[in-house]
Amino acid sequence: MYIVTGGAGFIGANLVQALNQRGITDILVVDHLTRADKFLNLTDLEIADYLEAERFLNLLENDQMKGVEAVFHEGACSDTMATDGRYVMENNYQFSKTLLHWCQRHNVPFLYASSASVYGMTGTFVEERQAESPLNVYGFSKFQFDQYLRRMWPALRAPVHGFRYFNVYGPREFHKNRMASVALHFYRQYRLDKHVHLFAGTDGYADGEQRRDFIHIDDVVAVNLHFLDHPRSGIYNVGTGQAQSFNEVAVAVINGLERHAKRPAQDLSTLQKAQIIRYIHMPEALNGKYQSFTQANIHKLRYAGYDSPFLTVEEGVERYIHWLMERPN
Helix, strand or coil, rough: EEEEEECHHHHHHHHHHHHCCCCCCEEEEEEEECCCHHHHHHCCCCCCCCEHHHHHHHHHHHHCCCCCEEEEEECCCCCCCCCCCHHHHHHHHHHHHHHHHHHHHHHCCEEEEEHHHHHCCCCCCCCCHHHHHCCHHHHHHHHHHHHHHHHHHHHHCCCEEEEECEECCCCCCCHHHHHHHHHHHHCCCCCHCCCEECCCCCCCCCCCCCCCEEEEHHHHHHHHHHHCCCCCEEEECCCCCCEEHHHHHHHHHHHHHHHCCCCCCCCHHHHCCCCCCCECCCCCCHHHCCEEEEECCCHHHCCCCCCCCCHHHHHHHHHHHHHHCCCCC
């Protein structure tokens, strides 16, 4: 049996799909369905069982889980604006520790979601302590678990892989609301209003030219499965290694929709002049907490043996638009 925590969520459900594509259906999904519409991520997938996280934790603590091949731990409070620190630390940090220790006792591979948010505003995106300075309690919860794991390295019995995801986008993120990718936000805005909103210039960047390392969910899943097949314990950045601008994402979304409607593509300057791409001031709540630039250093990932190419924004958004347009939304 394979366990996927957060299995009804964005990354978790895509991992379940990938396991299904390998012919694996003996999968236990663990999640919270307080957001009931997340169940939609599972309706086309095959799983053996579902458990709420509290019930699952009770079974772990009473040593009642048997025959587990691997644990993909994607479950977490992922709201970077969360203010209930006790809840975030209990859900993200303590739960992760319990799972880690259980996997070590039972010699089960453990693959878990860390986050690029651990880097904060340092501007250095390499898996080293001096580059890490989270700006919110979500980032702190991920950072603190990475630190806890580092202290355990010499005593590890089973493989452990931590993945510092950068800006992930792609299918099965409808339920994430404001925490969904900008690709989905731009898609919805353009279909509704025929224009999209980006942040005006900040931190020395021109309007919409803030840059992030945007990675398609298919690449995230491929990294997870690579290390399931070829274990090499470590904490790894999972990004493309190439930052692209929010303007580039907006252009890719708009042109993807235009191509679908069999209309010609347009360049950035044309979209700006036509007020199809518009710029707004950044909300006060994000001042001093917004990463205007991220770019994964993927040297460690490549050195560990993952050598597949990553989708560019243009390639990945095109794939995502195709998926979105095939579904009612």
